[in-house]
Amino acid sequence: DTEVTQTPKHLVMGMTNKKSLKCEQHMGHRAMYWYKQKAKKPPELMFVYSYEKLSINESVPSRFSPECPNSSLLNLHLHALQPEDSALYLCASSQDRDPATDTQYFGPGTRLTVL
């Protein structure tokens, strides 16, 4: 089973709203990732968690706040977003046995629209 699930599938929010994206995997993976993907562009890494600790933050604005409550769950809290933050937000996970060669498995994404 290589399934990563994400909720919600779609989210529309105003610039003053606070919302959260959720990601879950039950493959026993210990690394989890958030990516942002704009239309017709490749995914861009935002955050990496390894063993529930934040290991990479790609200079993401503070209006995006990641959280890893346990090794199976990853959240992305959103607050005061801008319309240009509208994108597909992808979660991925990997074993974290060998960071150089572990395969990342992606979820279906949350399509976010900021009005």
Add this chain to the structure above:
Amino acid sequence: GESVGLHLPTLSVQEGDNSIINCAYSNSASDYFIWYKQESGKGPQFIIDIRSNMDKRQGQRVTVLLNKTVKHLSLQIAATQPGDSAVYFCAENASGGYNKLIFGAGTRLAVHP
């Protein structure tokens, strides 16, 4: 990979033909490469990977070739089917200790019956 602006390069093939999708990567220190397939409205799906100590790897109907001399990666799909229509991304891992993927710009594969 380089950004190609608003339009993805597109490869159009006839059903049953072989497809070759190319990718240039940027970092000669990259030691792991992956091809992903992304269908409309879905997340990227792992297809095949290759380590830098290899130059060819085969899967079911797919082959990845790695040329480290010119930093080039290709994905060959045999007997292309309509279900292969998607955007294909190559990705390189050059993070030196972190699993940080850098994706290429992507190529759209359109399979015509």
